[in-house]
Amino acid sequence: xxKLVFALFFLLLLNQFSAQETLIDTVLxxxxxxxxxxxxxxxxxxxxxxxxxxxxxxxxxxxxxxxYIKENGRGATSSPSFRGTTAQQTAFVWNGININSVFLGxxxxxxxxxxxxxxxxxxxxxxxxxxxSGAIGGSIHLNNILDYxxxxxxxxxxxxxxxxxxxxxxxxxxxxxxxSFNFNFNHSQSExxxxxxxKYYKNRNGAYQNSAFNLGMAYKLSxxxxxxxxxxxxxxVQNYALLSEFSTPTKYxxxxxxxxxxxxxxxxKFSNEFKLxxxxxxxxxxxxxxxNDSQSGGASEQFILKSDFNYQLTQKSSFNNILEYNYLTxxxxxxxxxxxxxxxxxxxxxxxxxxxxxxxxxxxxxKDFVEDFSSPYLFSAGANYQAKPWYQIKxxxxxxxxxxxxxxxxxxxxxxxxxxxxxxxxAELSQIIKLKNxxxxxxxxxxDIKNMIRWLPNIAGMYEATNTDRxxxxxxxxxxxxxxxxxxxxIETQISYSYTQSNDQKLKKQLPYVxxxxxxxxxxxxxxxxxxxxxxxxxxxxxxxxxxxxxxxxESFAIINGGISVEILRGTKIGFKANNITDKVYRTVxxxxxxxRNFAINLNLNF
Numbered sequence: 001x002x003k004l005v006f007a008l009f010f011l012l013l014l015n016q017f018s019a020q021e022t023l024i025d026t027v028l029x030x031x032x033x034x035x036x037x038x039x040x041x042x043x044x045x046x047x048x049x050x051x052x053x054x055x056x057x058x059x060x061x062x063x064x065x066x067x068y069i070k071e072n073g074r075g076a077t078s079s080p081s082f083r084g085t086t087a088q089q090t091a092f093v094w095n096g097i098n099i100n101s102v103f104l105g106x107x108x109x110x111x112x113x114x115x116x117x118x119x120x121x122x123x124x125x126x127x128x129x130x131x132x133s134g135a136i137g138g139s140i141h142l143n144n145i146l147d148y149x150x151x152x153x154x155x156x157x158x159x160x161x162x163x164x165x166x167x168x169x170x171x172x173x174x175x176x177x178x179x180s181f182n183f184n185f186n187h188s189q190s191e192x193x194x195x196x197x198x199k200y201y202k203n204r205n206g207a208y209q210n211s212a213f214n215l216g217m218a219y220k221l222s223x224x225x226x227x228x229x230x231x232x233x234x235x236x237v238q239n240y241a242l243l244s245e246f247s248t249p250t251k252y253x254x255x256x257x258x259x260x261x262x263x264x265x266x267x268x269k270f271s272n273e274f275k276l277x278x279x280x281x282x283x284x285x286x287x288x289x290x291x292n293d294s295q296s297g298g299a300s301e302q303f304i305l306k307s308d309f310n311y312q313l314t315q316k317s318s319f320n321n322i323l324e325y326n327y328l329t330x331x332x333x334x335x336x337x338x339x340x341x342x343x344x345x346x347x348x349x350x351x352x353x354x355x356x357x358x359x360x361x362x363x364x365x366x367k368d369f370v371e372d373f374s375s376p377y378l379f380s381a382g383a384n385y386q387a388k389p390w391y392q393i394k395x396x397x398x399x400x401x402x403x404x405x406x407x408x409x410x411x412x413x414x415x416x417x418x419x420x421x422x423x424x425x426x427a428e429l430s431q432i433i434k435l436k437n438x439x440x441x442x443x444x445x446x447x448d449i450k451n452m453i454r455w456l457p458n459i460a461g462m463y464e465a466t467n468t469d470r471x472x473x474x475x476x477x478x479x480x481x482x483x484x485x486x487x488x489x490x491i492e493t494q495i496s497y498s499y500t501q502s503n504d505q506k507l508k509k510q511l512p513y514v515x516x517x518x519x520x521x522x523x524x525x526x527x528x529x530x531x532x533x534x535x536x537x538x539x540x541x542x543x544x545x546x547x548x549x550x551x552x553x554x555e556s557f558a559i560i561n562g563g564i565s566v567e568i569l570r571g572t573k574i575g576f577k578a579n580n581i582t583d584k585v586y587r588t589v590x591x592x593x594x595x596x597r598n599f600a601i602n603l604n605l606n607f
Contacts, residue, residue: 029230029262030096031273031308032130032322033121033141035352038360039382039396041124041430041443041477049522050114051604052533052563052577054159054167055188057114061140063520063535063561065122066477066498068542069109070513073241073592074163075192075208077252078109082137083124083445084473084502084514088402088453089422091127091135094142095230095260097277098132102300102328103337105134105405105453111236111254112142115157115169115186116212119143124477125445126400126426129348129364129380130322133403136424136449144230146180146218147173154607161577161600165190180228182216196593198585203241203593205249205289210236224266231259239289243591251289255282269312277304284333296334300406303327320350330406338410343371344403350380360384368401376401376423394430399423404465408453414464424449439481447473471511473502488528495521509548513589515539529567536560544590557586563600571606 036042045064053060058078062069068081079087092099092107100107114120121141128135150173158168169186189209195202211234218228239251257280264273284297306324313319325345332339348366364380380398387393402422409415428445451467458464481494502514510516517540524533538558545552563577576599583597 029146029228029260030093030141030143032096033093033123033143036123036127036130038384039362039394040127040428041394041441043122043124045120045122047118050117050120051157051602052535054115054157054169054602055161055165055600057109057112057120060114060120061109061122063522063537066124066496066518066520067122067138067140068513068515068518068539069588071110071588071592071594073203073206073589074194074595075110075190075206076238076241076592079106080109080137080140081514083447083475084471084500084511085137085447085449086511086513088405089134089136089424089449091131091133091139092142093131093139094232094258095144096275097258097260097279097304097306098134099258099279100134101281101405102302102330102342103281103298103405103407105402105408107140108254110208110238111210111234111256113186113188113210113212113234115167115188116144116184116214116232116234117142118145124443125396125428126380126398126424126447128378128400129350129366129398132324132346132368133401136400136402136422136426137447144182144214144216146175146182146216146228146230148175148180148218148220149177150175154605156605157602159575159600159602161579162598163190163192163194163595165192165600178220180216180218182214184214185212187211194595194598196585196596199593201593202245203595204245205239205251206241208236208238210234226264228262228264229260230262231257233257241592248287249289251286253284253286256280271310273308275304275306275308277306278302279304296332298330298332298335298337300328300330302329314355316354318352320352322346322348322350336412337407337415338412340406340410342406345369358386364398368403370403373403373421375403375421390434392432392434394432395428397425397427399425402453404453408465411465413462414455416465419453419465420451420467422449422451422453437482437484439479439483441479443477445473445475445477447471449473468506470505471502472505473500475500475502490526491524493521493523495519504546507546509546510543512544512546513542515542531565532563534560534562552590554587554590557584558582559584559586565602565604573604573606575602575604576600577602 049064058069058071061067071078080090082090087106123139126136127139131139152174154172156170160166167188171184174181192206193203213233216230220226234256237253260277262275279302282299284295286295304326309321311319328342330340346368350364353361362382366378368375378399382396385393404419409417424447426447430443433440449471452469452471453465454469455463456466477498479496484491498518502511519538522535540556542554560581561579565573565575567573579598587593
């Protein structure tokens with residue numbers, strides 16, 4: 001393993017100094033994300049929609065994507081179901097860096113504030129060749145943007161809503177020809193105590209609060225030589241809702257620090273981006289939140305070196321080499337987990353060709369090296385064919401994987417040192433039609449996951465990590481969008497529908513918390529100083545267990561939100577929003593109900 005580490009580090013440096021000079025005009029921290037849109041389905045959620053769903057990333061993804069969000073009550077632990085998979089098969093990517101927990105192998109959506117980012121991206125389908133372990137069902141991208149020649153701008157946003165909820169953000173940007181600066185501080189908190197009288201449910205002990213500090217800078221050393229830095233500090237507390245007033249209150253505290261230093265060089269033939277990242281993730285669990293000395297928890301650190309080297313073979317073809325080395329270390333406090341460290345690295349190559357008329361091709365291959373663990377060879381292949389000016393076809397085929405997390409391997413008892421990596425083969429086909437202001441798209445996909453890691457009871461009744469499951473998932477995703485702008489009138493609307501079959505091949509039944517039917521949409525109309533918007537979702541019946549028990553199934557539900565904003569002064573807007581307008585009783589996890597009708601008012605200052 002030491003020879004591998006040395007070889008990877010040497011190649012990283014070699015790639016960095018191979019790049020020559022060219023003009024740099026902007027900072028794209030995750031430059032692979034835009035390239036991926038050529039052959040796979042991608043959705044971009046801009047800052048306006050983020051502010052319309054400022055309460056949580058769960059709300060944002062629930063109403064702006066086809067991802068099913070499983071939330072243990074508002075603001076509590078939340079995880080995604082992406083194309084019939086679980087949270088472990090979803091990669092969370094911060095500015096091009098995979099930030100899934102080294103302990104759980106997944107991310108908690110409600111510990112990631114949407115107010116920290118200018119753009120949230122959703123990439124559907126496998127992406128392990130570029131984004132590593134966990135990118136099987138899809139990946140969620142949290143992007144910060146650094147621009148040049150924009151001058152100074154600032155934003156203050158504050159929202160007060162039901163259940164004593166406050167969401168606020170203060171941001172400032174400055175950039176000139178050679179320097180860019182981006183500052184963001186956001187805070188959310190809520191007493192989060194609500195009732196659902198029809199079900200005799202009260203969200204007791206549901207309070208939460210979190211704060212995040214973000215700072216980004218970029219500087220052009222020359223017209224072709226650039227440095228950038230992006231950092232984030234997050235601190236949050238979640239109290240876990242109690243199903244009974246006699247239950248002991250519990251809570252979860254988490255702190256994370258992420259810092260990324262990048263160096264870009266390029267000319268007409270070469271480009272190279274070198275990244276150095278340092279990530280920490282600490283958590284404490286209180287089995288009795290009234291006694292602060294009863295905590296257990298863990299802490300992890302990651303050191304990442306990454307080089308993304310691109311060589312332009314011809315004007316319309318290129319060779320891309322991505323090298324990465326990652327050192328992980330962890331320790332536990334009063335938990336049944338062994339301390340663990342890991343060296344891992346990867347070598348990926350991609351070839352892109354746009355020389356054939358109206359046809360773009362991409363081929364990729366990757367080999368991961370994980371200490372004391374066997375990892376597979378991966379591949380990807382994609383094509384984009386512009387059959388007509390108004391008709392486009394995308395095709396993508398890939399093999400992806402997820403390595404066992406530290407909990408999967410080292411938890412006592414139940415961890416399994418003999419686990420194999422999850423692997424999946426997936427294919428998808430998209431057809432896109434654009435006619436004037438209209439856009440239509442249909443995507444079909446198939447996924448075969450082998451050795452899925454799940455915690456299941458053994459003969460003695462103890463839960464342990466096993467590789468016994470195999471899952472096949474297939475489905476259809478369709479969208480209709482309309483965008484119109486004329487004489488101060490701007491209309492934007494989109495409706496998305498997805499059908500998902502995700503079957504455990506042993507039981508021949510649908511995986512838990514995977515809806516067969518999902519429908520969501522939004523509408524906005526802007527005229528001069530006035531904006532109105534509406535958004536909604538509908539989910540069909542959802543099974544909450546592996547046996548498709550009707551008794552434990554979640555009822556279908558439809559939720560509609562709506563709002564209005566008015567510019568009262570130049571750069572100053574006030575807004576009002578009503579959530580769950582029809583006062584629907586619903587839940588996304590068995591036992592925990594979500595709020596009925598509730599309201600929010602906000603003030604948005606831009607200067």
